[in-house]
Amino acid sequence: MSSTEPQAPDSLYTAREPIFPRRVKGTFRNLKWVIMAITLGIYYLTPWIRWDRGPQLPDQAVLVDLANRRFFFFFIEIWPHEFYFIAGLLVMAGLGLFLFTSALGRVWCGYTCPQTVWTDLFILVERWIEGDRNARLRLHRQKKWDARKLRLRVTKWVTWFLIAMATGGAWVFYFTDAPTLLVDLVTFNAHPVAYTTILVLTATTFIFGGFMREQICIYACPWPRIQAAMMDEDTITVAYREWRGEPRGKHRKTEGAELLGDCIDCNACVNVCPMGIDIRDGQQLACITCALCIDACDDVMEKIGKPRGLIDYMALTDEQAEREGAKPRPIIKHILRPRTMLYTVLWSGIGVALVVALFLRPDIDMTVAPIRNPIFVTLSDGTIRNTYDVRLRNKHGEDRDFRVWLEGGQGMTLSLEGAENDVVTVPADSIRLQRVYVMAAPDAPAAKAERTEVTILVEDVSTGEHAEKDTVFNGKAN
Template sequence: MSDSNPAPSLYAAREPIYPRRVSGPFRNLKWYIMVVTLGIYYLTPWIRWDRGPSLPDQAVLLDLAGRRFYFFWIEIWPHEFYFVAGLLIMAGLGLFLFTSALGRVWCGYTCPQTVWTDLFILVERWIEGDRNARLRLHRQKKMDFRKARLRLTKWVSWFLIGLATGGAWVFYFADAPTLAYDLVTLNAHPVAYTTMLVLTGTTFLFGGFAREQICIYACPWPRIQAAMMDEDTLTVGYREWRGEPRGKPRKTDEPGTVHGDCIDCMACVNVCPMGID
């Protein structure tokens, strides 16, 4: 190839996706699931459970130093870990069952990557507006005061969510009120700060920037789940035989022109958080 006609790059930069707001029963179900799952994650370490003197009163506690796992009225010792393994196997089988019957419900509703990304998009929409406003802001090259203010507000909000997420995680491993006090007074163990820092950073990056890239490049589940689906599985997808030839019927169409059901309105593209096109 001559110098005047350089080889095209094999790398295409990611185009950020700005899904449009949607409403309806399935979206409402997704909001409920988000509230419940995030509520469980953030609040569980603060639930108290009286086990009597000399035992921790935290309902769910992974006591690594004492080699105990406390779960409400259950106490699991290391040699009883097969209970947890059995539970995980049952959860895995349940996931396979739901996937073969209902398709990508795990990915769509309950995967942590989905739930946190959804939360980050919600915050982004509150601050920067719906799809068109966000697209305009993204395409605006000049970093004026308004763009800087919106971007900074969004990133600080995302950071605080990441911090709360990392913070909640370490509370599962120690008495939450004591650890919270130690963290604030800078007396906590360095491992607690390091763990919080790593989880804050990964939440910020995965929910704010990587989003669907985690599903496409990092997650093994999409490679596996297709093996559990057949023609009876409920899947959301474009059926070419039904949609094509796409386009709205027009007065100028030749008599007898056939149209598929797809009117090419781009609504499905504009709302898709995975960026179908």
Template sequence: MSSTDNDPAPSLYAPREPVFPRRVSGWFRNLKWILMIFTLGIYYLTPWVRWDRGPNLPDQAVLIDLANRRFFFFWIEIWPHEFYFIAGLLIMAGLGLFLFTSALGRVWCGYACPQTVWTDLFILVERWIEGDRNARLRLHKQKKWDLRKARLRLTKWIAWALIGLATGGAWVFYFADAPTLFIDLLTGQAHPVAYTTMFVLTATTFFFGGIAREQICIYACPWPRIQAAMMDEDTLVVGYREWRGEPRKHSEAVKEGEPQGDCIDCMACVNVCPVGIDIRDGQQLECITCALCIDACDDIMTKIGKPRGLIDYMASTDEANERSGKPIKPVWQHILRPRTIMYTALWALVGFGLLFALFIRADIEMSVAPVRNPIFVTLSDGSIRNTYDVRLLNKHGEDRPFHITVSGNTALRVQLEGTSDESVNVPADSTYLQKVYVVAPAGSAPANAERTTFRIWIEDTSNGERAYKDTIFNGKDN
């Protein structure tokens, strides 16, 4: 038996090496701070913005009213049957993601993705409490727990939990009046669903932003696997100018006396990377195009008196042209190309379609459902009566009188259940179900025909706005 027979089998699993990014300053880092403050501000503060819609409507600017099945967004009110507006916005979001990816790679992932934004916030808190990269590494490698390590970790976890609690709390505020729900949450009178939702979101925010971090981007997110379909050789991504940086200071080529490249192997680009990769190894699935490595490398190049841009936003065609000494394309030519123009045109087309649908939609609507049991009733005088459930929708902020009539056959007449008039008062910003009887006199054409098409009209008598639905009158089969 050979000695190798007793060797343990190689492990197919490598334990995770936690990433502790170093603090960096620069243009891209400042842009990320601005976007983080902007996006978090929108998320946390939007439920508290008020918008006056009148005495009968909620005054919260953005509200998902599940109880009444409506969505309020400032002056826009979306009803359940208008869900195509939400679908259109989702399509625009997808096309926008395709557009930005085609032009600038995973720029969404690097700057505006919620996972990135909250991870940045959690790392910032961690840095405030435990120190910069080296201090956090020493604390991580310290196997023995002492009072200092326990105090720092507990403080960090409490801060993370409070951020997670604020995140879950802000989310539930979108589904109810924020000030009222806030008081109910503090006094223990809120619905159990609110507490459950806050607990789940607190736990997931704590885990995703504080514990998993880059693992979500690498393993859980599907976007890295499909982004290549949106990119081509003209897409601007973060890249390393190998032709200028190699050979590095510590490579064998330098030891043999060959000229040294600009890269001094300082590892600054690796130490600031939030996903822990080395951009000098080329494009990688893990790269989120946050460009922090550009800031770190530019800072080092400035200090050693070398030109900035060793790591930079560049396309694969730029690298080939630079190697051969040819001029590179200007940025606008990389961005304005057939692929991005197509995505922009589709995005704009969907947007204009939604705006057009929003401006032409009526403030009053109706639906008609014939009652099928029975299909018709023969009255004592021989006339035929059909029954219809007419649902009236009044989108105005005040009660409106609706007058109901029929057209298409002069023999038909209308009767409304519960009133001798042909008008009904529909409450503000609500639907109202009215049972409508349509009667055809004995011997008339509709009474003697098996099916007669006619139209039911409603008119808002306060402003003359009208709507209609076509339906069928069922008579005797002679």
């Protein structure tokens, strides 16, 4: 009787092989450098831009003032009750992402996504310190940690950490006055929340940009799964002209070389890809359409005397025409189609609506909240009194006097708690909570009725601008 030892099952998981992209030059690589400089410049420098709003307001151009529940963006000030502006911007961002993906594929992922930008920056630092692709591969495969490997790795990691810490530090500057917070951070007088936020963002930037890289795009980001619904055969995306490049081969002077395609199987497109994929295998979930493979392939085609564009931005609908020798349609015809035009109309409509609402909003505002416990009080002379909490918003940069009065309801009067008349002062760019009493004489219709609709109005004494809110007066029948 023979027995066999049980064998361990094959692993369903393949360990990640680090990707070391080779340096490449070309149009799209230069475009990515420009976009990286612009986006990082905006991110790091914006909190330091000053904007004079007056003596009682912050002078930081872009500020999310959580303490006072306000958002400042240059000359624009968003109050908590105006959150619909933020919601509108988020909807515009989503539609914009749909629009660009439908027209040009994953251009957001390839050029402006924060994960892409910081990964590009970390790879640049890695290349400066450890060398280009072959040098980094040799260092990675070197098992022994000698003094040189330790020096290079520590230098790289320290530089990554400083960039990551600057990233986390820049983020917290958007939530309070940047120069003041910087001094507090250096002198260890800042709030613990600031240090915690910087620590979390430093760790995530260091790990995501330095070590996980393409794994974030493939496994953590949901957009690769969503993009299929946004793209169709007219979407412009990075593709390989298989009908021109195949069959591929390296030997150009051997018998039968005339039957080979333009691709010499040099793997230049693979070596420069930050995702480590081969675009010649067709469209793939991991492709972020960064177009670095286009630059690499064009460079090779020029060296061997072949036309550029073996790998290029193109639409699948042009494949058959190009196979037959015809020219592809202009890119503009691929972009201007019903889907993209619908996205553009929706995106533009929301943008116009937000701009109109921004410039038509009043500089004063109010809310009225009736006090429900009790809903009314009967005074000694039979007068029925209702109480309301009125919030008066003064959006001007200086103190303003507001007059409050009542409209509607025969035999009814209004008085303000703590005020000798119907005028109260609201401080600059702030909210005043004012207790308001509305009274109906015993013989007034409102005193006898169950509910009477009335309107409370507020007027800026200096400008005549006013706001109003409808509310209800509760009588004895209630």
